[in-house]
Amino acid sequence: MHIVVCIKQVPDSAQIRVHPVTNTIMRQGVPTIINPYDLFSLEEALRLRDKFGGEVTVLTMGPPMAADSLRKALTIGADRAVLLTDRFFAGSDTLATSFALAQAIRKIGEEFGAPDIVFAGKQTIDGDTAQVGPGVAKRLDLLQLTYVSAISGLDLEDKSITIERRSEGGVQILKTRLPCLVTMLEGSNVVRRGRIEDALRAARADVVAWNAKDAGIEDVTKCGLRGSPTVVKRVFAPPPRAEKAAQIDLAVHKTPNDMAEAMIEAMFAHSPSLEGDMTKLAAGF
Amino acid sequence: MIDEKFDAIVIGAGHAGNAAAYTMASRGMKVLQLERGEYPGSKNVQGGILYADMLEKIIPDFREEAPLERHLIEQRFWFMTDRSHTGMHYRSDDFNEDRPNRYTIIRSQFDRWFARQAQAKGAVLLSETTAVELIQDAYGKAVGVRTDRTGGVLHADVVVLAEGVNGLLGARAGLRETPKPAHVALAVKEMHFLPPEVIEARFNLKGNEGAVIEAAGTISQGMAGMGFIYTNKESISVGIGCLVSDFAENKTSPSELLDAFKKHPSVAPLIEGSEVKEYAAHLIPEGGYKAVPQTFGDGWVICGDAAGLNNAVHREGSNLAMTSGRLAGEAIFQIKSRREKMNAENLSLYRKYLDDSFVMKDLRKHKDMPALLHTQAQNLFLTYPQLVSRAMENFVRVDGTPKIEKEKDTFRAVRKARGFGVIGDAVRLALAWR
Amino acid sequence: MSEQKPAAGGRASMKKELPEKFREYKHVWVFIEMERGVVHPVSFELLGEGRKLADKLGVELAGVVLGSGSEDVKHAARESFAYGADLVYLVEHPTLADYRNEPYSKALTDLVNAHKPEILLLGATTLSRDLAGSVATTLLTGLTADCTELNVDDDKSLAATRPTFGGSLLCTIYTLNYRPQMATVRPRVMRMPERIEGRAGRIVPFAPDLDEANIITKILRFLPDRESRKSNLAFADVVVAGGMGLQNAENFQLVRNLAATLGAEFGCSRPMVQKGWVSADRQIGQTGKTIRPKLYIAAGISGAIQHRVGVEGADLIVAINTDKNAPIFDFAHIGITTDAIRFLPALTEAFRQRLSPHSKDRLAG
Ligand SMILES: Cc1cc2nc3c(=O)[nH]c(=O)nc-3n(C[C@H](O)[C@H](O)[C@H](O)COP(=O)(O)OP(=O)(O)OC[C@H]3O[C@@H](n4cnc5c(N)ncnc54)[C@H](O)[C@@H]3O)c2cc1C
Ligand SMILES: Cc1cc2nc3c(=O)[nH]c(=O)nc-3n(C[C@H](O)[C@H](O)[C@H](O)COP(=O)(O)OP(=O)(O)OC[C@H]3O[C@@H](n4cnc5c(N)ncnc54)[C@H](O)[C@@H]3O)c2cc1C
Numbered sequence A: 001m002h003i004v005v006c007i008k009q010v011p012d013s014a015q016i017r018v019h020p021v022t023n024t025i026m027r028q029g030v031p032t033i034i035n036p037y038d039l040f041s042l043e044e045a046l047r048l049r050d051k052f053g054g055e056v057t058v059l060t061m062g063p064p065m066a067a068d069s070l071r072k073a074l075t076i077g078a079d080r081a082v083l084l085t086d087r088f089f090a091g092s093d094t095l096a097t098s099f100a101l102a103q104a105i106r107k108i109g110e111e112f113g114a115p116d117i118v119f120a121g122k123q124t125i126d127g128d129t130a131q132v133g134p135g136v137a138k139r140l141d142l143l144q145l146t147y148v149s150a151i152s153g154l155d156l157e158d159k160s161i162t163i164e165r166r167s168e169g170g171v172q173i174l175k176t177r178l179p180c181l182v183t184m185l186e187g188s189n190v191v192r193r194g195r196i197e198d199a200l201r202a203a204r205a206d207v208v209a210w211n212a213k214d215a216g217i218e219d220v221t222k223c224g225l226r227g228s229p230t231v232v233k234r235v236f237a238p239p240p241r242a243e244k245a246a247q248i249d250l251a252v253h254k255t256p257n258d259m260a261e262a263m264i265e266a267m268f269a270h271s272p273s274l275e276g277d278m279t280k281l282a283a284g285f
Numbered sequence B: 001m002i003d004e005k006f007d008a009i010v011i012g013a014g015h016a017g018n019a020a021a022y023t024m025a026s027r028g029m030k031v032l033q034l035e036r037g038e039y040p041g042s043k044n045v046q047g048g049i050l051y052a053d054m055l056e057k058i059i060p061d062f063r064e065e066a067p068l069e070r071h072l073i074e075q076r077f078w079f080m081t082d083r084s085h086t087g088m089h090y091r092s093d094d095f096n097e098d099r100p101n102r103y104t105i106i107r108s109q110f111d112r113w114f115a116r117q118a119q120a121k122g123a124v125l126l127s128e129t130t131a132v133e134l135i136q137d138a139y140g141k142a143v144g145v146r147t148d149r150t151g152g153v154l155h156a157d158v159v160v161l162a163e164g165v166n167g168l169l170g171a172r173a174g175l176r177e178t179p180k181p182a183h184v185a186l187a188v189k190e191m192h193f194l195p196p197e198v199i200e201a202r203f204n205l206k207g208n209e210g211a212v213i214e215a216a217g218t219i220s221q222g223m224a225g226m227g228f229i230y231t232n233k234e235s236i237s238v239g240i241g242c243l244v245s246d247f248a249e250n251k252t253s254p255s256e257l258l259d260a261f262k263k264h265p266s267v268a269p270l271i272e273g274s275e276v277k278e279y280a281a282h283l284i285p286e287g288g289y290k291a292v293p294q295t296f297g298d299g300w301v302i303c304g305d306a307a308g309l310n311n312a313v314h315r316e317g318s319n320l321a322m323t324s325g326r327l328a329g330e331a332i333f334q335i336k337s338r339r340e341k342m343n344a345e346n347l348s349l350y351r352k353y354l355d356d357s358f359v360m361k362d363l364r365k366h367k368d369m370p371a372l373l374h375t376q377a378q379n380l381f382l383t384y385p386q387l388v389s390r391a392m393e394n395f396v397r398v399d400g401t402p403k404i405e406k407e408k409d410t411f412r413a414v415r416k417a418r419g420f421g422v423i424g425d426a427v428r429l430a431l432a433w434r
Numbered sequence C: 001m002s003e004q005k006p007a008a009g010g011r012a013s014m015k016k017e018l019p020e021k022f023r024e025y026k027h028v029w030v031f032i033e034m035e036r037g038v039v040h041p042v043s044f045e046l047l048g049e050g051r052k053l054a055d056k057l058g059v060e061l062a063g064v065v066l067g068s069g070s071e072d073v074k075h076a077a078r079e080s081f082a083y084g085a086d087l088v089y090l091v092e093h094p095t096l097a098d099y100r101n102e103p104y105s106k107a108l109t110d111l112v113n114a115h116k117p118e119i120l121l122l123g124a125t126t127l128s129r130d131l132a133g134s135v136a137t138t139l140l141t142g143l144t145a146d147c148t149e150l151n152v153d154d155d156k157s158l159a160a161t162r163p164t165f166g167g168s169l170l171c172t173i174y175t176l177n178y179r180p181q182m183a184t185v186r187p188r189v190m191r192m193p194e195r196i197e198g199r200a201g202r203i204v205p206f207a208p209d210l211d212e213a214n215i216i217t218k219i220l221r222f223l224p225d226r227e228s229r230k231s232n233l234a235f236a237d238v239v240v241a242g243g244m245g246l247q248n249a250e251n252f253q254l255v256r257n258l259a260a261t262l263g264a265e266f267g268c269s270r271p272m273v274q275k276g277w278v279s280a281d282r283q284i285g286q287t288g289k290t291i292r293p294k295l296y297i298a299a300g301i302s303g304a305i306q307h308r309v310g311v312e313g314a315d316l317i318v319a320i321n322t323d324k325n326a327p328i329f330d331f332a333h334i335g336i337t338t339d340a341i342r343f344l345p346a347l348t349e350a351f352r353q354r355l356s357p358h359s360k361d362r363l364a365g
């Protein structure tokens, strides 16, 4: 069995900095990580490989330094890594990203065997759209299984897969055919650390680097900015409210009790209907 | 089970480990390097000043690629009281030379780069891999390490312990002691981000020029310790450290000291409006020469902070670490090329190299400094700064008091505080520093 | 939007003429999401927003209802009118009984191609996110996820604003030269519009080209969530939340206490969840719940953009923070610069007295 896992290198967003003057992202020195959601998909892929045999190929599209994330995926236990990198890909939106990834997956299929399952993360923490997975599925004409909380059955003879899928109000149990695309729900498994053998192998492994041409992409107008129907026109800091919060005057109200009373007065003065509503609520109506 | 054997395993990818790995790998040795952090430098802390000379000896053209922040053209020493500082500045345009002598660096970026250079030379680096046990054979010779990953033991002819100040591996194997509270300082540091233009305006810099402030005085509340402010490209590192034993005795914490330091009227305007994005705490070995453990044995050597090679007086550590790593690498390579055993007798070559270098010479020279700073802390860090400040204020303030009165006040204050002990202290300090 | 950088003036201003084939794309559509016969409230919120867009553009607002031929579908259509739709496209087929990607994305794509809307809005739910990605890719058009604000600008294109890059920034995204312009919006981000009982509209039926025999994915079972599992955070009238300013899990009890006294729901900022101090379904913000209470009290929360977008719909925001410069004071209505750990117990007690049965009698009398 061959499984492809799409992972993305993202800035460790808790640490992102914004330039106070130009409002641009200051990426310098911001550490990068594998998109945390992708790790659940990677782990699930490794479990299936361990159980059914076969290989796991990790794929990312990004700048050359994204190779670090691929190597980390190898350390965790993936068998092969492909980096899709080319200046033509710069500025891709989700549509252009899914195009490039789909092409690369086709090429991976030609080179290393057609994948039975493609995994993507539920969403990224930087783009945060959850669109690339479904996009890749559509472009490759794969059946699509998103928000999967468990893979409960896989039959390679029969080419069938049974999964549990989180929906708004419950869990759907779906059965469909391979090949398919799966995005895993966070928390559905615990990612492994990788054995010392994997770490050694990863440290020495080659990361296959493909440019657009290598990936079999002839029409580069479908990539990057040119292939992106959406355009970011404006980036801005959220405007403050016209006036800042009215502050309770601590020179007047000194003890916590005083402050609390003043606060409640201020609330009810701001929204006169609140007192009635809250009285009912507090009484349990 | 891994049956592969390496020429050397290096524990740690800090300055010492990277220097050792680079030195050996570039000479064609088969080197495995283990780093417990997510990537080299992810857990490492330094002010941090990098001394170019010692790195040049390892990678001569490092300036072309290494992630350097600013080259230093100005050094300030501040003697602080709660409301004042008396300062000495040294600034010279000569430091704007082609090959500047000192740089500020950010460890998370620098260590990663340095480790990559070793990898480019063929060293194999495993990150997020902690060495948990030194494996010794029946005769006590180190033959490899066990890691926290599942799988077997990694074997090598020699293990280079460059694991930093905590050095659990060496301590566990009984090769060295865990650092005593009186021999390590605990330093805390914050990175304050500001636009480069603002930093340049506040410190009177342009382009890649940088400045450093070292501060001592009442900020350490009578304990032996120093504060520092270093300029990076887009941030200012602010930190302070004191001996761990002092913190315990004085029931105060480094973060309290740092808070007070940041609020000091001389410091606050420098960092005003900044965004704090990183807080780190780290130990610094300050035992000096007398606390250096055995540095070599059968199948092992110790370098850098793990061996206590740190010159607290001059706040140098990175250069000693790099140099000791390089010397360990060179000694091991010598032994290997002679096809000799990595036993204690042969590895004593490393110690000889160390003794012949500035590393041991400097440490030996300052060997009495740690004790002196400790016993005289009250005077050096509380009394004297206040006396100096009083003298300066008397000197500078023009308020109609006759000059002669002011002078008398200054001397009276000195005599009352310390009598003629001041002179003795000065002499002792000078002797230890010399 | 995976790796989208703000385009330099160049491309953003490079707006070409809309290609001929897209000129006839007109009207605003809202996908009416149904699960097990129940319309997701986000659909009504979107109708409210879609109404505004349609009025500005001078076009019609349509609801799109997909389902199997049952009373539920008719009901969904009637509700759509009540919340502002001028017409409803009704797509009925047995294969559409429960959500599956294959038949839904085919039906919706065919409908778009047949009736050509200029704007198509969907909820950012597990169902609609699954659907929107497929449909947009098939149509090769742009899709902007998790918008917090929708508008039409002077040249009548959709300006979709969303938080970006996990930083403290928002960005406005356009879909140039393609139609429809698609966007998803998370539940509770938009205000629920007023329901007008008996408001009528046209029903336009659409017969999808579907056949169960061609649909590969089968639903074996559906296990509905037990109601009790869910917190009512998103729909509560009063919400009290705590953040890292509370410093540890124990102090979070102060928030629970105040909430209990008020009969309110409690919530928290993301780091509290990451620390494991509070369960994930209590997180408020971009990656948690969006709330629209009458009163929101935030204790020890800095007010980062990701938190802000989740609470901005509150009628009254009250912030307790020790830092007078905390960003939360930029969008709170009432603030107090003090230690929440000391203040919360006092506030709880003061409320207890103020809202006691005694004062209720007074109110009733
Ligand atoms: C606040 C502060 C400011 C400083 N400022 C300066 C300055 O301005 N200039 C200067 O020259 N020096 C400065 N120093 C000192 C300098 O940082 C150290 O001397 C230097 O980092 C020592 O290098 P090292 O390689 O020995 O140890 P480290 O840099 O600590 O590296 C040790 C490495 O080993 C890894 N490791 C540890 N145990 C294991 C294990 N079991 N398995 C695998 N990996 C392991 C660690 O993760 C780490 O990467 C400062 C120190 C501090 C704390
Ligand atoms: C992709 C992404 C998605 C995210 N999604 C969300 C989300 O959905 N929801 C969310 O909340 N966050 C989210 N975040 C995180 C968000 O950026 C902030 O990090 C987070 O909201 C900060 O939480 P906080 O305000 O509790 O903590 P902090 O930022 O640490 O702020 C603590 C505040 O408490 C104050 N304080 C300290 N002590 C006291 C005291 N004793 N009394 C009163 N005040 C005190 C401080 O002044 C400070 O303002 C997201 C981030 C990313 C990158």
Ligand SMILES: Nc1ncnc2c1ncn2[C@@H]1O[C@H](COP(=O)(O)O)[C@@H](O)[C@H]1O
Pocket: A006, A007, A008, A035, A037, A038, A059, A060, A061, A062, A094, A097, A101, A119, A120, A121, A122, A123, A124, A125, A127, A128, A129, A130, A131, A132, A133, C001, C002, C003
């Ligand atoms: N540049 C990329 N390279 C590889 N995979 C990606 C990339 N961008 C997105 N993905 C995949 O698509 C998923 C959803 O991304 P997003 O739509 O950006 O939220 C991610 O979790 C990844 O698995």
